[in-house]
Amino acid sequence: MNAPVLQPAELPTAVTGALKALLGPRLSMGLSEREQHGRGESYHLGLPPQAVCHARTTDEVAAIVRLCASHRIPIIPFGAGTSLEGHVGAPYGGVCIDLSGMNRIIAVRPDDLDATIEAGVTRQQLNAFLRDQGLFFPVDPGAECTIGGMAATRASGTNAVRYGTMRENVISVTAVMADGTIIRSASRARKSSTGYDLTRLLVGSEGTLGIITELTIRLYGIPEAVSAATCTFPDVASAVATVVSAIQYGIPVARAEFLDGRTMLAINRYFKVAFPETATLFFEFHGTKAGVEEQAQQMQEIAAEFGGTGFQWAAGQEELNRLWHVRHNVHYAIQAMRPGARVWGTDVCVPISQLTELMRTTHADTQGASFFVTMVGHVGDGNFHVGLIINPADPAEMAEATAINDRLVARAIALDGTASGEHGIGSGKRKFMTLEHGAGIGVMRAVKQALDPLGILNPGKVLPDP
Amino acid sequence: MNAPVLQPAELPTAVTGALKALLGPRLSMGLSEREQHGRGESYHLGLPPQAVCHARTTDEVAAIVRLCASHRIPIIPFGAGTSLEGHVGAPYGGVCIDLSGMNRIIAVRPDDLDATIEAGVTRQQLNAFLRDQGLFFPVDPGAECTIGGMAATRASGTNAVRYGTMRENVISVTAVMADGTIIRSASRARKSSTGYDLTRLLVGSEGTLGIITELTIRLYGIPEAVSAATCTFPDVASAVATVVSAIQYGIPVARAEFLDGRTMLAINRYFKVAFPETATLFFEFHGTKAGVEEQAQQMQEIAAEFGGTGFQWAAGQEELNRLWHVRHNVHYAIQAMRPGARVWGTDVCVPISQLTELMRTTHADTQGASFFVTMVGHVGDGNFHVGLIINPADPAEMAEATAINDRLVARAIALDGTASGEHGIGSGKRKFMTLEHGAGIGVMRAVKQALDPLGILNPGKVLPDP
Numbered sequence: 043m044n045a046p047v048l049q050p051a052e053l054p055t056a057v058t059g060a061l062k063a064l065l066g067p068r069l070s071m072g073l074s075e076r077e078q079h080g081r082g083e084s085y086h087l088g089l090p091p092q093a094v095c096h097a098r099t100t101d102e103v104a105a106i107v108r109l110c111a112s113h114r115i116p117i118i119p120f121g122a123g124t125s126l127e128g129h130v131g132a133p134y135g136g137v138c139i140d141l142s143g144m145n146r147i148i149a150v151r152p153d154d155l156d157a158t159i160e161a162g163v164t165r166q167q168l169n170a171f172l173r174d175q176g177l178f179f180p181v182d183p184g185a186e187c188t189i190g191g192m193a194a195t196r197a198s199g200t201n202a203v204r205y206g207t208m209r210e211n212v213i214s215v216t217a218v219m220a221d222g223t224i225i226r227s228a229s230r231a232r233k234s235s236t237g238y239d240l241t242r243l244l245v246g247s248e249g250t251l252g253i254i255t256e257l258t259i260r261l262y263g264i265p266e267a268v269s270a271a272t273c274t275f276p277d278v279a280s281a282v283a284t285v286v287s288a289i290q291y292g293i294p295v296a297r298a299e300f301l302d303g304r305t306m307l308a309i310n311r312y313f314k315v316a317f318p319e320t321a322t323l324f325f326e327f328h329g330t331k332a333g334v335e336e337q338a339q340q341m342q343e344i345a346a347e348f349g350g351t352g353f354q355w356a357a358g359q360e361e362l363n364r365l366w367h368v369r370h371n372v373h374y375a376i377q378a379m380r381p382g383a384r385v386w387g388t389d390v391c392v393p394i395s396q397l398t399e400l401m402r403t404t405h406a407d408t409q410g411a412s413f414f415v416t417m418v419g420h421v422g423d424g425n426f427h428v429g430l431i432i433n434p435a436d437p438a439e440m441a442e443a444t445a446i447n448d449r450l451v452a453r454a455i456a457l458d459g460t461a462s463g464e465h466g467i468g469s470g471k472r473k474f475m476t477l478e479h480g481a482g483i484g485v486m487r488a489v490k491q492a493l494d495p496l497g498i499l500n501p502g503k504v505l506p507d508p
Numbered sequence: 509m510n511a512p513v514l515q516p517a518e519l520p521t522a523v524t525g526a527l528k529a530l531l532g533p534r535l536s537m538g539l540s541e542r543e544q545h546g547r548g549e550s551y552h553l554g555l556p557p558q559a560v561c562h563a564r565t566t567d568e569v570a571a572i573v574r575l576c577a578s579h580r581i582p583i584i585p586f587g588a589g590t591s592l593e594g595h596v597g598a599p600y601g602g603v604c605i606d607l608s609g610m611n612r613i614i615a616v617r618p619d620d621l622d623a624t625i626e627a628g629v630t631r632q633q634l635n636a637f638l639r640d641q642g643l644f645f646p647v648d649p650g651a652e653c654t655i656g657g658m659a660a661t662r663a664s665g666t667n668a669v670r671y672g673t674m675r676e677n678v679i680s681v682t683a684v685m686a687d688g689t690i691i692r693s694a695s696r697a698r699k700s701s702t703g704y705d706l707t708r709l710l711v712g713s714e715g716t717l718g719i720i721t722e723l724t725i726r727l728y729g730i731p732e733a734v735s736a737a738t739c740t741f742p743d744v745a746s747a748v749a750t751v752v753s754a755i756q757y758g759i760p761v762a763r764a765e766f767l768d769g770r771t772m773l774a775i776n777r778y779f780k781v782a783f784p785e786t787a788t789l790f791f792e793f794h795g796t797k798a799g800v801e802e803q804a805q806q807m808q809e810i811a812a813e814f815g816g817t818g819f820q821w822a823a824g825q826e827e828l829n830r831l832w833h834v835r836h837n838v839h840y841a842i843q844a845m846r847p848g849a850r851v852w853g854t855d856v857c858v859p860i861s862q863l864t865e866l867m868r869t870t871h872a873d874t875q876g877a878s879f880f881v882t883m884v885g886h887v888g889d890g891n892f893h894v895g896l897i898i899n900p901a902d903p904a905e906m907a908e909a910t911a912i913n914d915r916l917v918a919r920a921i922a923l924d925g926t927a928s929g930e931h932g933i934g935s936g937k938r939k940f941m942t943l944e945h946g947a948g949i950g951v952m953r954a955v956k957q958a959l960d961p962l963g964i965l966n967p968g969k970v971l972p973d974p
Contacts, residue, residue, distance in 0.1 A: 196700075455695070485689075
């Protein structure tokens with residue numbers, strides 16, 4: 043098996059010299075930049091790489107990979123640093139390749155409803171660019187993340203119930219493999235049955251099988267009508283049951299976000315707003331004017347059945363934007379409840395028939411926690427996040443949070459669910475991989491060994507130690 | 509590299525004895541059954557396996573695989589034998605595992621809109637079973653194929669423009685790997701970001717990486733309203749442009765099938781009907797009553813812009829069923845135009861902006877052919893089939909057909925398309941793999957070598973010889 047690559051005390055001067063010759067000032071060895079590149083946005087402690095390379099082209103990435111391969115030096119791809127499970131840490135040292143400078147929008151093809159972009163393009167950048175053409179890219183994890191990073195972690199977010207995740211919305215990627223070979227995973231055809239699905243193999247592989255440098259992604263027409271609403275519920279179960287019922291009924295809801303009372307409290311404080319501080323759903327509907335009205339009407343009826351009250355419709359685009367701005371920044375709102383703390387966001391996902399029960403038991407399980415605990419969810423997908431607002435430097439709090447998450451993941455997997463709906467594995471969830479995948483881990487290991495025989499691509503991530 | 513496995517003159521008696529002990533009368537060595545299992549429905553000549561095993565359980569499949577692995581004997585999985593590119597031939601001999609007897613519907617979960625089935629369940633069987641529950645499985649290649657076979661070839665068909673292909677509709681598979689290990693590729697969660705996407709790796713691998721024995725698939729509610737229509741056009745280009753325009757406009761058409769004038773002629777003769785013998789579109793719309801009416805109205809307007817006339821709406825379920833029965837049996841209708849002939853169905857797929865031009869040049873390229881040539885297409889996906897009605901035993905016709913297909917595939921790949929939208933590679937399209945995938949072939953070979961080091965899983969398929 044490809045063993046973790048041991049960290050030398052320092053990078054060989056042959057390597058730093060060659061990198062400097064290649065990149066000039068775009069090679070950085072300074073501590074603050076290395077520290078900034080060694081951690082994401084979560085509770086994980088930083089593990090800085092030994093050097094940061096700001097790449098500008100796929101060929102440059104390939105040259106860096108070939109150089110590192112020849113010295114067996116770990117390579118950690120980096121986008122915007124918004125990941126949540128320690129994906130960008132360098133536990134074995136090595137070279138970080140920062141792709142954020144590869145932010146060209148190469149082609150937008152309205153006739154084919156697709157675009158080709160470099161990996162460092164952010165979704166905000168792309169959507170701002172597309173707006174005038176009446177198009178948008180729907181996958182929306184909230185953060186100001188790069189689309190390459192979203193592909194690498196198989197991200198999703200609030201729109202997935204309607205538009206799918208990165209799995210469904212990446213048509214093709216250009217990737218640099220562990221030996222420096224550049225491949226393109228597929229053509230631009232919308233469907234193909236010519237061989238192994240290299241696109242889906244790379245999407246979600248978190249930089250451990252190859253480094254995604256360009257992507258062709260699906261676009262959608264901005265809907266004729268968009269309408270959004272909030273609605274409050276007496277408890278978690280009734281709010282979740284409303285969404286589950288709507289999905290089963292076939293309402294093509296575009297977004298259906300659950301936020302618990304504590305999250306609403308945090309939002310009110312952080313944004314200086316005054317939502318009711320109880321279980322709440324944020325909805326969005328996309329379609330024709332008639333279609334959106336029909337969907338909204340059906341949804342109100344279902345919500346009423348489960349005790350939902352106070353339907354508030356966003357009046358106009360500005361109010362709608364404000365609503366989703368609030369939802370997208372929940373992470374920061376709940377973090378602000380405790381100055382200096384970090385949010386440990388859990389991420390289980392289960393079949394939706396199991397969701398109400400799992401959220402109820404989880405709510406009960408966290409009532410006695412010694413820290414502030416919130417719950418939000420992309421409930422239309424069966425996916426929710428418990429926010430544990432902790433001090434990662436406090437061993438007792440870390441132990442308590444770890445135990446909560448362990449119990450939650452075990453319950454989710456027992457319900458035929460998954461340890462991570464959209465955040466990925468990184469270093470943080472490796473311990474759950476065998477429980478979830480059983481013998482499938484052997485297949486994953488064989489693929490990793492075949493495609494990265496030296497074990498240099500983002501070591502210490504995704505797969506548990508053998 | 510895993511070299512093709514050489515065919516021994518006969519299977520070792522240790523193997524046939526062990527198979528007989530395991531399967532009793534479900535092991536067949538008779539020539540007629542072997543011949544029947546050595547060919548699909550296309551022009552490919554049959555290549556019979558040396559034995560046919562009728563498996564009933566995943567454990568039985570695993571036992572057969574372990575036995576074959578220990579003697580390095582090729583294994584060819586078989587569903588309904590409807591494949592079109594020589595997928596089931598045994599060029600190196602070996603053992604066919606017929607999964608059609610594994611046809612249990614294990615669970616249907618209306619609350620989760622999913623079902624778990626054995627690989628031998630056919631889509632007709634499943635949909636008949638689901639109808640009373642108001643559910644259906646949309647992927648529809650037309651033939652009476654098994655859902656396991658559809659997954660193995662990443663099939664799609666008439667509904668893909670709305671519901672996606674097997675890539676989007678398989679949630680998880682149980683598979684027997686080359687050493688007999690049984691894995692389950694994923695949980696039932698609708699989304700997950702826990703490691704490599706083994707589901708998508710196995711879907712489309714044509715039995716060369718593992719043998720799919722069970723699947724969990726997505727279901728959909730039968731739409732409140734379904735409406736279907738035919739419409740005729742002056743030429744190929746105007747019909748195709750109508751669909752491309754509708755897709756770009758965002759009309760969620762459920763089916764948009766093109767049939768050329770010759771196909772309509774063949775249909776009229778075979779089904780004793782009287783369609784106009786000109787370029788025709790078959791449409792279907794799914795939704796609420798209001799939604800379907802809105803879609804149909806928009807589509808009529810677009811069709812009229814491109815010279816479409818004679819919109820005929822199917823009146824009632826029976827007429828609608830008859831329409832799609834006709835479309836599903838086009839293969840047999842065109843085959844019947846020349847008794848004793850076989851249909852070579854090409855299968856390129858391109859970005860839809862390129863489709864009109866490619867279909868026009870292809871139409872021109874085949875006008876002088878010495879045999880009957882038809883053209884049908886899932887044009888909403890950019891995918892179409894040229895039907896070459898040939899005598900595969902005539903070397904001149906085979907050479908002519910080969911040249912037509914070679915030119916067509918080269919044009920499609922040059923337009924950033926694919927050699928196969930939905931039929932797969934089998935043995936027939938291996939020669940195009942390097943042209944389409946370039947350096948990606950090396951990645952595919954590495955994955956194959958890692959997961960099937962002995963090269964026993966369906967040798968001679970998918971990947972070109974090294």
